[in-house]
Amino acid sequence: MAERILVPIDFRVASLNTLKLALEKYEGQKVVAVLLFAEYLDISISDLLFYSPTKKVTQYYTTEFKEALEILKNRFADRLVANISVELLHGNNTNAMQNFIEGNQINKVFVPQTYRLKTTRNSFNPLPLLKKVKVDVVPLAWDLPDRLSEREQLLDLFN
Amino acid sequence: MKTQNKLAAILGVVCVAIVLLFGFAIYYFFNNYSYVDFYKRLETRVSIAAKHNLETDTINAVNLLSLKKQHLEELENEREYIIKFTPAFSAADEANKYNLPKSFLQTLATQGKAQAKNGNAFYVGKLYTEDSGQYLVIVSAENYYVSHHLIFLRNLIAFGILLVVIIVVSFSVYFAKHIFDPINEINNRVKKISTENIHLRLDNENYKSSYEIAELANTFNDLLSRIETAFETQKNFISNASHELRTPLTSIMGEADVSLLKPRQPEEYQQSLQNILVQAERLEQISRSLLMLAQTGYKGTAIVFEKVRIDEILWETRSLVDKINPINKIIIDLSLLPEDPKKLKIKGNKQLLTLAFTNILTNACKYSNNKPVTIFIASSDMHVFVTIKDEGIGIPESDIPYIYEPFFRASNTNLFEGYGIGLPLARNVINLHKGSLTVTSEVNNGTTVQIKLPLMQF
Numbered sequence: 001m002a003e004r005i006l007v008p009i010d011f012r013v014a015s016l017n018t019l020k021l022a023l024e025k026y027e028g029q030k031v032v033a034v035l036l037f038a039e040y041l042d043i044s045i046s047d048l049l050f051y052s053p054t055k056k057v058t059q060y061y062t063t064e065f066k067e068a069l070e071i072l073k074n075r076f077a078d079r080l081v082a083n084i085s086v087e088l089l090h091g092n093n094t095n096a097m098q099n100f101i102e103g104n105q106i107n108k109v110f111v112p113q114t115y116r117l118k119t120t121r122n123s124f125n126p127l128p129l130l131k132k133v134k135v136d137v138v139p140l141a142w143d144l145p146d147r148l149s150e151r152e153q154l155l156d157l158f159n
Numbered sequence: 160m161k162t163q164n165k166l167a168a169i170l171g172v173v174c175v176a177i178v179l180l181f182g183f184a185i186y187y188f189f190n191n192y193s194y195v196d197f198y199k200r201l202e203t204r205v206s207i208a209a210k211h212n213l214e215t216d217t218i219n220a221v222n223l224l225s226l227k228k229q230h231l232e233e234l235e236n237e238r239e240y241i242i243k244f245t246p247a248f249s250a251a252d253e254a255n256k257y258n259l260p261k262s263f264l265q266t267l268a269t270q271g272k273a274q275a276k277n278g279n280a281f282y283v284g285k286l287y288t289e290d291s292g293q294y295l296v297i298v299s300a301e302n303y304y305v306s307h308h309l310i311f312l313r314n315l316i317a318f319g320i321l322l323v324v325i326i327v328v329s330f331s332v333y334f335a336k337h338i339f340d341p342i343n344e345i346n347n348r349v350k351k352i353s354t355e356n357i358h359l360r361l362d363n364e365n366y367k368s369s370y371e372i373a374e375l376a377n378t379f380n381d382l383l384s385r386i387e388t389a390f391e392t393q394k395n396f397i398s399n400a401s402h403e404l405r406t407p408l409t410s411i412m413g414e415a416d417v418s419l420l421k422p423r424q425p426e427e428y429q430q431s432l433q434n435i436l437v438q439a440e441r442l443e444q445i446s447r448s449l450l451m452l453a454q455t456g457y458k459g460t461a462i463v464f465e466k467v468r469i470d471e472i473l474w475e476t477r478s479l480v481d482k483i484n485p486i487n488k489i490i491i492d493l494s495l496l497p498e499d500p501k502k503l504k505i506k507g508n509k510q511l512l513t514l515a516f517t518n519i520l521t522n523a524c525k526y527s528n529n530k531p532v533t534i535f536i537a538s539s540d541m542h543v544f545v546t547i548k549d550e551g552i553g554i555p556e557s558d559i560p561y562i563y564e565p566f567f568r569a570s571n572t573n574l575f576e577g578y579g580i581g582l583p584l585a586r587n588v589i590n591l592h593k594g595s596l597t598v599t600s601e602v603n604n605g606t607t608v609q610i611k612l613p614l615m616q617f
Binding site: 024066067068069070071072073074075076077078 | 494541
C-alpha cells in the first residue's frame, strides 16, 4: 500500500520545497501526498452554511502556486498515486490534529526545519500541534551546502 | 463616404421608414374604420326614423321617438327625409328639391338601399314598403367627431413621427460616431508606431469590454511582434553577420600569419592548414545559419511551427555553445524534469528557438567569464519553464527596463564585446511562440532568465 505523507503549506511557492524534498526520498515507491493548510473556521453563520473546502482552497491558489504544484506533480508522476490534495484543518488543538492525521490515514509528516510558514489573521501554524500528536514527523533541512542551489530552484521559476 | 456616416444613414433611414409606414397604416385603417362605423350609426337612425315616421299610429312609434330623444345623441346637421316613392319618381327633381346627391338617389331607387358621402355630409337611405305606399327614408349627418378625431390623430402621428425621427437621427449619429471610438483609438495608436518605436504595443486592458476590439488589438500586437522581429533581424543583420564572422576570420588570419613568419616543416603547414580548414568550416556554418536567420526573419517566408521537445533543443543548443565556446560550464539540471515526455513538447520553430537559447546561453557564459551556468527545465500542465541562471556581473537595476531594446548595452558591460542584439532577438523569438521572457538580475550576483512557453495541448 502506498504511504500517505503530509506536508504543511502556506500557499506560497517556497513552502512547496518541503514537498519536493520529501518526494525525492520516495524513489521507486508509491506515495500519496496530502498538503495541510491550517486556518480558523469562519464564525459567520452564512459562511458556515455554504461551507465548501474545495471553494476555500481554490480561492487561496495563486497562479504561481498552482503551476509550481503542477511542476512537482509532473516531476514525480511515477511515484504519486493520486492527485496532490490540499486539506484544511480548522481546530487549533491536539485532538483536532490527531483526528486529522487519523482521518487522512497519514503515515508520515514532513516539516521544514528552518522555513517559517507564513500565517495570516485567519490561519495558524500547525507545526507545534504536529509535534504533539502520535505521528512520525520528519524535519527537512533546506540549507544543506549541497542543497544551496536547489533551495531557490522553485523560487527561481517564478519572480 | 465614411463607414460611420454610412451606418448612421442606414440606421436612420430604416428607422424613419418603419415609423412612417407604421403611422400611415394607423391613419389609413382608422380612417376606413370610422366611415364604416358612421354608416352603421346612420343605418340605425334610418330604421328608427322609418318606424316613427311611417308607423305613426302605433304605440311603438311614440315610444321610439321618446327613446330616440332621450338616448340618441343628436348628430351634427342631422336631417331626416321621407320621400314618397312613386312610379313617376325622378331622381334629378328630388335631388334639387331636397338638396341631395343625385347619384345617391338613383342608387337608392334602383337598389333599395344606398350610402354616399358628399363633402362632410354622409347619406344613408333605404326603401320601405308600407300599406300606404313605398317610401325612401334618408338620414344625413356630418361626421363631426370622427373628422375631428382623425385630424387630432393625424397631428398626433405627425408629431410623433417627427419626434421619433429626431431621436433616431441623433441617436444613430451618436451611436455611429462612438461605436468606432475604440477603432479610431487603435488607429491613432498604430499611427504613432513607426520604425523608431516598433516595440510599442496596443494596450489590451482598454478593450476588455468589447471582444472584437480586443481581438483586433491582439491581432495588431501579434502582427507588430512579427514585424518587429523581422525588422530587427534585418536591421541587425549586418552587425550580427560581422560579429559572428569575425571570430573565425581572426583565427584564420592569425594561423596564416604565424605560419608565414618563417619557413616551416610540411607537417607544421599541414597542421595549420588543418586549423584553417576547421575555422573555415565554422565560418561556413555561421554564414549558413545567418542566412537561415535572414530567411526566417524577413524574407516573407512563413515560419513553420512544428512539434519540438524543449529538452532536445536545450541539449542541442548546449552542444552548439560548446563548439563556439569550448570552456563553458553549462549544467542542465534535470531535477524538476517531468516524467511524461509529452509535458516537454511545444509547438515551435526549432531554428528560432535554438537561436534564442544560444544567444541567452552565450550571454550567460560571456558575462560571467565562464562561471557555471545552470539550466532548469520544469513543466506545469500548461507551460514549460526554462530558467537559465548565471553567476555573472548582473545588470544594474536602472538598466533593466531598457535591456529589450536593440543595441542597448548595460552600463557595466564595457569590458565585454557585444552589440546588444542577442536578448531582444531571443525575446522576440519567445514572443513569437506566445511565451514570455523575464530577466531578474542582481549586480555582481548573477542574472536569471526565465522563459515560459505554452505546452502543446493533446
